Amino acid sequence: xxxxxxxxPLALVVGWFCLGAGVCAAxxxxxxxxxxxxxxxxxxxxxxxxxxxxxPGPPEELNxxxxxxxxxxxxxxxxxxxxxxxxxxEQDPPVYSRQSAGFEVLKKFSTETSTxxxxxxxxxxxxxxxxxxxxxxxxxASREGFFPEYHNVYLDLYNVxxxxxxxxxxxxxxxxxxLRLGRFYLPFGLNLQTDTxxxxxxxxxxxxxxxxxxxxxxxxGSLSRDLNYDAYYMLGSGYYPRFHxxxxxxxxxxxxxxxxxxxxxxxxxxxxxxxxxxxxxxAVRSRPVDAQMGESxxxxxxxxxxxxxxTRPLWSGTMALATELSGGEDAGEAVFANLHQFEYxxxxxxxxxxxxxxxxxxxxxxxGSADAHSMGDKADSSLIGEVSLYLxxxxxxxKLHWLKLNVERTLERQQGGNAWLFTIxxxxxx
Amino acid sequence: xxxxxxxxxxxxxxxVLGICLFLSPPPSExxxxxxxTNPAQDLKYLFPEMTTYKEELRELNRLSDGKVLYAALQxxxxxxxxPVYETYxxxxxxxxxxxxxxxxxxxxxxxxxxxxxxxxxxxSADPKSGIIRRVFxxxxxxVAARALxxxxxxxxxxxxxxxxxxxxDYYRVAEPGNQKDPVARIQSPVAEGKGRRDYEASVRGVRxxxxxxxxxxxxxxxxxxxxxxxxxLSKIKAVPR
Numbered sequence: 001x002x003x004x005x006x007x008x009p010l011a012l013v014v015g016w017f018c019l020g021a022g023v024c025a026a027x028x029x030x031x032x033x034x035x036x037x038x039x040x041x042x043x044x045x046x047x048x049x050x051x052x053x054x055x056p057g058p059p060e061e062l063n064x065x066x067x068x069x070x071x072x073x074x075x076x077x078x079x080x081x082x083x084x085x086x087x088x089x090e091q092d093p094p095v096y097s098r099q100s101a102g103f104e105v106l107k108k109f110s111t112e113t114s115t116x117x118x119x120x121x122x123x124x125x126x127x128x129x130x131x132x133x134x135x136x137x138x139x140x141a142s143r144e145g146f147f148p149e150y151h152n153v154y155l156d157l158y159n160v161x162x163x164x165x166x167x168x169x170x171x172x173x174x175x176x177x178x179l180r181l182g183r184f185y186l187p188f189g190l191n192l193q194t195d196t197x198x199x200x201x202x203x204x205x206x207x208x209x210x211x212x213x214x215x216x217x218x219x220x221g222s223l224s225r226d227l228n229y230d231a232y233y234m235l236g237s238g239y240y241p242r243f244h245x246x247x248x249x250x251x252x253x254x255x256x257x258x259x260x261x262x263x264x265x266x267x268x269x270x271x272x273x274x275x276x277x278x279x280x281x282x283a284v285r286s287r288p289v290d291a292q293m294g295e296s297x298x299x300x301x302x303x304x305x306x307x308x309x310x311t312r313p314l315w316s317g318t319m320a321l322a323t324e325l326s327g328g329e330d331a332g333e334a335v336f337a338n339l340h341q342f343e344y345x346x347x348x349x350x351x352x353x354x355x356x357x358x359x360x361x362x363x364x365x366x367x368g369s370a371d372a373h374s375m376g377d378k379a380d381s382s383l384i385g386e387v388s389l390y391l392x393x394x395x396x397x398x399k400l401h402w403l404k405l406n407v408e409r410t411l412e413r414q415q416g417g418n419a420w421l422f423t424i425x426x427x428x429x430x
Numbered sequence: 431x432x433x434x435x436x437x438x439x440x441x442x443x444x445x446v447l448g449i450c451l452f453l454s455p456p457p458s459e460x461x462x463x464x465x466x467t468n469p470a471q472d473l474k475y476l477f478p479e480m481t482t483y484k485e486e487l488r489e490l491n492r493l494s495d496g497k498v499l500y501a502a503l504q505x506x507x508x509x510x511x512x513p514v515y516e517t518y519x520x521x522x523x524x525x526x527x528x529x530x531x532x533x534x535x536x537x538x539x540x541x542x543x544x545x546x547x548x549x550x551x552x553x554s555a556d557p558k559s560g561i562i563r564r565v566f567x568x569x570x571x572x573v574a575a576r577a578l579x580x581x582x583x584x585x586x587x588x589x590x591x592x593x594x595x596x597x598x599d600y601y602r603v604a605e606p607g608n609q610k611d612p613v614a615r616i617q618s619p620v621a622e623g624k625g626r627r628d629y630e631a632s633v634r635g636v637r638x639x640x641x642x643x644x645x646x647x648x649x650x651x652x653x654x655x656x657x658x659x660x661x662x663l664s665k666i667k668a669v670p671r
Binding site: 046047051052053055070072073074110115158159167170171174176225257259261262263313317318348349395398 | 464465467468469470471472473474475478479480481482483484485486487492514519521528529530531541546547548560567568569570571572579593597600610648649650651652653654655658659661662
């Protein structure tokens with residue numbers, strides 16, 4: 001509106017000029033050319049007289065194997081190379097090497113009238129040497145050397161109640177009851193709608209829960225055009241699907257409908273997760289948690305979360321401002337996590353930069369110590385800057401190729417001293 | 431490798447990185463796909479009576495004559511394809527909408543580069559005739575976003591088909607103002623200046639969308655109109671002034 005108000009008078013003058021010149025009437029797709037001799041011919045010589053669309057031929061028949069591999073099937077490859085160096089880290093040498101190659105399979109299944117299911121699996125063979133604790137590879141702490149990893153492993157069943165419903169009910173509930181089974185991002189914060197599989201910058205969940213993905217079963221879908229939901233039962237075991245007596249977690253998220261993102265650039269939601277999870281890192285850092293949980297590392301968990309992201313054009317590019325807030329308890333100890341991130345991507349999609357501040361606070365009494373402050377702070381916090389050069393940067397993430405330089409300064413540490421961390425990453429997904 | 435010296439590990443990592451960079455394709459091959467972010471809700475909004483929908487991934491580079499079709503797309507669009515947003519390996523998703531077992535609509539989206547960034551132009555089309563029922567934007571990074579999303583502007587595309595755009599190629603040169611040229615009557619909602627290029631990109635996006643639908647769904651049934659338009663224009667050029 002401000003644009004219109006500022007330029008309105010000028011536009012009016014230009015508009016009058018255009019009308020006078022007969023330019024606007026051409027629809028402005030392209031300016032009309034001068035009338036040629038052909039323009040003088042009578043209407044019955046219309047060159048398109050008698051031209052009709054061709055009739056379609058019979059549909060192509062495919063056998064089941066070609067249908068499987070040609071219809072809604074994607075097989076992706078991935079190369080991920082990371083070298084991280086630290087200043088005043090405990091490793092000697094202070095250089096961490098993480099190299100991997102992997103693949104991803106995406107397949108959707110359809111009947112004659114409906115897409116009914118989707119399957120996704122991500123696999124990597126990773127080689128790690130001289131591990132340093134970095135934000136994007138907290139799982140790697142116990143995986144020195146070669147380690148085969150899975151990440152996403154899930155099956156989605158769309159509109160699962162359709163077989164029980166008539167056409168009228170199917171119409172009312174389209175997109176409302178989708179079932180997800182398997183391992184995927186926790187339904188907490190922005191991670192469900194943010195792919196951090198290949199990125200160095202991560203969101204809050206890995207630090208907040210001890211894992212960013214879990215095994216779960218539950219429903220997701222749209223309550224209305226304005227509101228989406230996710231509601232799952234999670235094992236609370238992170239990487240491996242384990243039962244060590246934990247009750248698991250119930251997680252739910254209510255989020256803004258996608259139209260808010262498309263029309264206003266706004267995403268957001270509120271989340272809750274409650275129950276028990278296996279979280280060895282929580283027991284290690286906290287004496288009460290350690291005492292209560294013992295070797296099982298089962299931690300009573302409660303989290304409430306609020307998240308938002310705002311995306312808009314800015315300075316010949318696009319900016320995104322994201323915030324995740326989370327509060328709750330681990331075995332009765334209060335926890336609070338907050339993350340704030342600014343990202344900028346040039347309009348050419350060739351380069352970008354980002355800055356992130358993250359902090360996880362727990363009202364801990366450190367494990368194995370009578371002195372609450374002998375082992376460090378009650379919080380882990382970092383300030384991170386990153387520059388990215390993109391060779392390919394697909395908006396739907398179907399093809400990615402980049403080089404990133406990431407610098408992290410830890411500001412507070414629950415365990416160990418503060419450090420500078422420098423990371424170079426090469427990533428190719430195609 | 432477990433027993434390697436640290437320096438050799440770093441050297442090995444550097445070699446891997448070097449090989450990857452050597453193997454990497456040139457920057458101009460970047461690709462951008464276009465899908466509905468919430469297909470169920472978006473399609474339900476467009477077709478309140480729908481019961482189910484089907485998604486189909488389409489890629490020119492997976493078709494046997496994909497290179498030819500990609501060249502044909504550029505030729506029929508009448509302008510160069512963008513090296514970032516409109517590459518040969520760009521994936522597309524076609525949504526087929528059903529009421530019971532009856533196909534009631536086809537929905538498809540494309541990306542086009544605008545002055546302010548990305549413009550995602552979707553349209554729903556009649557499954558038999560290929561005529562546009564509705565045009566809408568998903569992402570629209572433009573200073574003129576509000577004007578371009580205006581219903582009055584978007585309604586001007588209703589009932590147009592790819593045949594109308596091909597006819598327009600001829601009429602705008604040979605017979606400006608011909609009543610048989612509805613594309614020429616489309617009025618821009620944007621004043622001259624900022625946003626004007628986004629309007630033009632949007633119209634180009636509608637045309638590109640129709641051409642791709644003609645390839646993916648309608649088996650190039652509108653090709654006779656393109657051929658006739660080219661022939662008629664070549665005759666005009668052959669007439670001495």
